[in-house]
Every structure is written in C-alpha cells, then in structure tokens.
Amino acid sequence: MASIALANLKGGCGKSTLALNIAAGLARRGKVALVDVDPQGALAHWAEWAAADIANLRVLSGLKSLHDAKGSFDHVVVDCPPSVDWSLTGKVLESVEMVLLPVIPSPLDLWATNDAAFAVEKARRSNPALKAWLVQNQAEKRSALSDAMAKVLNEQMLPLLNTAIRRRAAYRLALLEGKSVYQMGARGREAVLEIESILKEVFVK
Ligand SMILES: Nc1ncnc2c1ncn2[C@@H]1O[C@H](COP(=O)(O)OP(=O)(O)O)[C@@H](O)[C@H]1O
Ligand SMILES: [Mg+2]
Structure with missing residues (x-):
C-alpha cells in the first residue's frame, strides 16, 4: 500500500488536478482510493458527474475515510484543502508516506x-x-524558465521533482468532461506522459 498526498498552502496551484490524474494513473496498476479531504469537495463533485467511470478508482471524502481506505486499497491519493484548513493538512501529512507540493513557478x-x-x-x-x-x-516550456527563476526553484527547502507539469488544455478539459487525462485519447497523450513521469520519479526515488 502506498499513500501520497497533494498539498500546499496556495489555492489554485493544482492539488486537485494532480491528485485526480495521479490517482487515475495508479488505477491502471491497482485499486485506488482518491480521498478528498477538502471541505469544498471539488473532487467529490467531479466524481458525481464523472462521464467515464474509471475502473479501480473510488472517490471518498473526509479524513476518516483516509484511515479506513488504508487497509483495503493498493494506493491512496489524498487531495488536501488550501491554507485555511492547514491543521487538516497537518493531520494528513502525519499519516501518509509521501507528499507532493505543486508550485506554479x-x-x-x-x-x-x-x-x-x-x-x-x-x-x-x-x-x-x-x-x-x-x-x-x-x-x-523549459526554455522559458529564466535563470533567476531556476535559481529560486533550486534554493527551496524541499527537493524539486525533475518532471514539470506544463500548462495544457487537456488538464482542464478532462475535468470538464468528467475524466482524467488517461481517458482523453490523443488529446491527453502529452499530459499522460507527464503524470507517468511523476509516478516513475516518486516510486523509484
Ligand atoms: N497543468 C495545468 N494546465 C492547465 N490548467 C491547469 C493545470 N493545473 C491546474 N489547472 C487549472 O487550474 C485551476 C486550479 O487547479 P486546481 O487543481 O483546482 O488547484 P487547487 O486544487 O490547488 O486549488 C483549475 O481550473 C485547473 O483546471
Ligand atoms: Mg483543490
């Protein structure tokens, strides 16, 4: 069983987007619980009208379901709330193996x-x-990242994954269509490669 949380103080940095796509990627490998701990419940909404029921993926809500899910799923992915609920995020971080903190550069x-x-x-x-x-x-694009920005990124207190998720329409469209990028066919191909690259990094590192 592997558990991974998506967290950061900032709203809009991509926690929910990455949580659902990482969960969909893991669902190709085993049974996944995507736990929405955000009281706003964005992913729970997404799941309600998800056009493509993704095999092996269940969306659950609340901190309690995180603890319940641990015994019965191969992977647990947790979507954390933004800053106002930082104490809730703290509790999640105390009970997962890994956390990814998305940042807009x-x-x-x-x-x-x-x-x-x-x-x-x-x-x-x-x-x-x-x-x-x-x-x-x-x-x-990598080439657009200024030297100054690259320096700031590398001076952060936490290590940075080599994989960078680009701004892509597929990430927004997938949400609109009640899918993950894995269900988007050719339109999602580049995004799928990025998510796969994240999975490779965090499960090997
Ligand atoms: N890589 C990306 N490319 C394009 N749009 C993105 C990307 N990541 C997130 N978005 C969009 O940005 C907005 C905020 O993302 P979201 O995942 O809801 O952030 P958070 O959960 O951290 O508040 C959403 O509209 C989402 O569709
Ligand atoms: Mg969110």
Missing part, C-alpha cells in the same frame, strides 16, 4: 511554499519517513 508562489516546508518538518516529528517533493505545475 513564480516568485510569489515559491515564497508561499516555505510555510508548507515547515509543515512538512513538523509532520516529520511524528512521521519521520515522510517523503516530500515540490513539483512545478502550469510550467512554461
């Missing part, structure tokens, strides 16, 4: 990430094996 978003790094440190007091990485989301 801009200075404002990166500065906000320091607080998330402190929360990871805090969670490690009771969960010392917690692995944590930043992952760039809504990234521009």
Whole structure:
C-alpha cells in the first residue's frame, strides 16, 4: 500500500488536478482510493458527474475515510484543502508516506511554499519517513524558465521533482468532461506522459 498526498498552502496551484490524474494513473496498476479531504469537495463533485467511470478508482471524502481506505486499497491519493484548513493538512501529512507540493513557478508562489516546508518538518516529528517533493505545475516550456527563476526553484527547502507539469488544455478539459487525462485519447497523450513521469520519479526515488 502506498499513500501520497497533494498539498500546499496556495489555492489554485493544482492539488486537485494532480491528485485526480495521479490517482487515475495508479488505477491502471491497482485499486485506488482518491480521498478528498477538502471541505469544498471539488473532487467529490467531479466524481458525481464523472462521464467515464474509471475502473479501480473510488472517490471518498473526509479524513476518516483516509484511515479506513488504508487497509483495503493498493494506493491512496489524498487531495488536501488550501491554507485555511492547514491543521487538516497537518493531520494528513502525519499519516501518509509521501507528499507532493505543486508550485506554479513564480516568485510569489515559491515564497508561499516555505510555510508548507515547515509543515512538512513538523509532520516529520511524528512521521519521520515522510517523503516530500515540490513539483512545478502550469510550467512554461523549459526554455522559458529564466535563470533567476531556476535559481529560486533550486534554493527551496524541499527537493524539486525533475518532471514539470506544463500548462495544457487537456488538464482542464478532462475535468470538464468528467475524466482524467488517461481517458482523453490523443488529446491527453502529452499530459499522460507527464503524470507517468511523476509516478516513475516518486516510486523509484
Ligand atoms: N497543468 C495545468 N494546465 C492547465 N490548467 C491547469 C493545470 N493545473 C491546474 N489547472 C487549472 O487550474 C485551476 C486550479 O487547479 P486546481 O487543481 O483546482 O488547484 P487547487 O486544487 O490547488 O486549488 C483549475 O481550473 C485547473 O483546471
Ligand atoms: Mg483543490
């Protein structure tokens, strides 16, 4: 059983988008619980009108279902709430193996990430094996990343995944169509490669 959370203090950095697509990728390998801990319940809404029922994927809500899911699924993916519910995120971080913190590569978003790094440190007091990485989301082409920005990224307190998730219409369209990028056919191909690349990094590292 592997458990992975998507967390960050910032809203709109891509937690829910990455949680659902990572869960869909893992669902090709085993039984997955996608646990929506955000009281706004974005993923629970998505699941309600999901056009394509994704085999092996169940969407559950609330912190309690995280604990219940651990025994009965191969993988648990947790979508965390934004900043106002940071104490809830803290509880999630104390009970998962890995956390990915999506960041939009801009200075404002990166500065906000320091607080998330402190929360990871805090969670490690009771969960010392917690692995944590930043992952760039809504990234521009690699060539568009200025040297200054690359330097800021590399100076963060937490390690950065090599994989960067680009800004792609497929991520928005999949949500609109009640799918993950894996159900988008040719339109989702590049996005699928990115999600697969994340899975490879976090499960090998
Ligand atoms: N890589 C991406 N490319 C294009 N749109 C994205 C990408 N990641 C997220 N989005 C869009 O950005 C918005 C915020 O993403 P969301 O996953 O809801 O963030 P969070 O859960 O952190 O608040 C959504 O409209 C989503 O569709
Ligand atoms: Mg969200």
